[in-house]
Amino acid sequence: MPTSQIAPFRLLRWFAGLSAIVIVLIAWANAWVVSSFLADHLFQREAAVSRDFVQNVLVSDGSINYLTHPDDPELQRSFYKSIEHLSKMHDVLRTNVYGRDKLMLWSTTQSLVGQRFDDNDELVDALQNELVVHAGRITPEIRPKDEYAGLSPRANYFMEIYIPVTLPGTGEVVGVVELYKAPLALTQAVQEGDREVAVAAVVGALALFLSLFWLVRRADRTMREQHTQLLEAETMAAIGELASSVAHNIRNPLASIRSAAELSLESPEDHGAESARDIIGDVDRISARITELLRLSRTGASAIQPTDMVALLQDCVADHQNTFRRRQQELVLDSQVTQAVCTVDAHLLQQVLHSVLANASEAMPDGKRCQIRVSEASRKTVRIEVSDSGAGITPEVLKDVFRPFFTTKPQGLGLGLPLAKRIVEGFGGQMTIDSQPGVGTTVRIDLPKA
Structure with missing residues (x-):
């Protein structure tokens, strides 16, 4: 009913x-x-x-x-x-x-x-x-x-x-x-x-109305934001529980299936080799999805320490350079500072950047360019910008990109950007996205200096 x-x-x-x-x-x-x-x-x-x-x-x-x-x-x-x-x-x-x-x-x-x-x-x-x-x-x-x-x-x-x-x-x-x-x-x-x-x-009434309207508007906006954050927190908590449950109930059987497939590859008969390779490929894809879920449940236990953003970004560029080259894409790092130290968990921040760079590469056709720019947004803030020259994101989609399980990819989980935003905010920073359809997308990460 x-x-x-x-x-x-x-x-x-x-x-x-x-x-x-x-x-x-x-x-x-x-x-x-x-x-x-x-x-x-x-x-x-x-x-x-x-x-x-x-x-x-x-x-x-x-x-x-x-x-x-x-x-x-x-x-x-x-x-x-x-x-x-x-x-x-x-x-x-x-x-x-x-x-x-x-x-x-x-x-x-x-x-x-x-x-x-x-x-x-x-x-x-x-x-x-x-x-x-x-x-x-x-x-x-x-x-x-x-x-x-x-x-x-x-x-x-x-x-x-x-x-x-x-x-x-x-x-x-x-x-x-x-x-x-x-x-x-x-x-x-x-x-x-x-x-x-x-x-x-008239002047007094107008001033009183505008003052009260501003206060109530700000309170209304704050309540809506807090409501949204509460829903996101509840969703993230549910995802964490789901990740642990999935890992416990699926990962062990997957390991057994993969071991059996590897044994089939080593057998002298060739008729099962192709099927075994397919099994291993499917198991690896499922395992990757489980790993992505587990990242979400582990973000609370991070090792935060002063980290040089320039060096971290250089490592990320090196890790993704081959992927971009295979697609005939260009990945460049534009560093406006020689050193920018922030108090973060380097491993988790690399996960954020890997997710952003993977999205940028998938969004761009072959031959396009992606730029990572690091600079000082203010005396207390370091800014990292990842700009691609892909198809861009429509306003209707852009407003939901940080919502858990929202995705436009046929095989996506819709957890990459929500997870990335949660990690950045855990460091006391902010993550925003600007995009123009047909021009490209810029992901902006602001982190407090150490």
């Missing part, structure tokens, strides 16, 4: 989507709070300035006394003159003046004069010596009203201020002046503040 596969969790995709939504909401909320606080602060400041101005005007010309002596004609004329001056100030749309008994004494709307406003809560608060401020936006629906006629189109806010008028010295509230304003300068200040808050919110 087929089992359903669990879909992989796309950590980066989910994080990008959810974090973007959350960060945008948080940034918008913070921007709204800061913008509202800034606007309220500016409105309160504007109201306080208006209160001080009204108080100073009425006190300086003595017209404030009209509020305590409303029957004095001279004080009335002086008071009305001062209020008319206030009502004609820039940005003032409407002005109302109330007495202590909540009776309207003066207004830009003459029909309201003489009326009492007992249900006006703002007026009640102002008579308790409280500066009352209401503010809002001038929307397109209310802008056509007569009181907004001639107002600058850039004035987008209105303010309704109830200013308590107090007697100097005693602080007694003797009346209230209501100003209805549309301050252009304040509108511009609020809009500028909104823009700066919006820019700061």
Whole structure:
């Protein structure tokens, strides 16, 4: 019965989507709070300035006394003159003046004069010596009203201020002046503040998102790499156990078969000689595969010591020179340094190079050239590069070349490169492959200096 596969969790995709939504909401909320606080602060400041101005005007010309002596004609004329001056100030749309008994004494709307406003809560608060401020936006629906006629189109806010008028010295509230304003300068200040808050919110949100995205992306990549390494380690451990089992259960019978075949070759009858040679050849091929498996199980017990890479590479070139010559191929060593000492197991590293050179020779047609180059990649690293001029490796195949049991050879085991990479990493180095189809392949081995 087929089992359903669990879909992989796309950590980066989910994080990008959810974090973007959350960060945008948080940034918008913070921007709204800061913008509202800034606007309220500016409105309160504007109201306080208006209160001080009204108080100073009425006190300086003595017209404030009209509020305590409303029957004095001279004080009335002086008071009305001062209020008319206030009502004609820039940005003032409407002005109302109330007495202590909540009776309207003066207004830009003459029909309201003489009326009492007992249900006006703002007026009640102002008579308790409280500066009352209401503010809002001038929307397109209310802008056509007569009181907004001639107002600058850039004035987008209105303010309704109830200013308590107090007697100097005693602080007694003797009346209230209501100003209805549309301050252009304040509108511009609020809009500028909104823009700066919006820019700061966008920049902050973007910086936070990019920082978190980078961290999560790096964590996701690290987890994927660790998962891959864990699978490779488990596979290698299983291969090691398999190698030991194969060696124990197959190698001894193979030795017996080979001995019997050798005895057949020595017998006087010739009819079995050809079959015996075939048996010996097949046994040797099976034995070679077993030896390759055993290498994998023995990589843990290595003799690491300082080794000169130049001398080791010269030995490898000498060992493979005949193989390349038989195929009319050229194998050259390009040494950029006279000596490069690394702490490695020389025998295991030779296995790595033998595997790489064998692959290079098989990948190249006759008459082509393979170059081994040794140099210093940095003050602490020695680099060995094996470059062939073969057919190259396609990107689809290249991403799997280090996966155990992956092979494109009909009789290959797919263990050569995984084993080589494991050995190099055991020395604290790195092994990478670059390839271009139709151009060739370069195997790069970086090893730390001794």
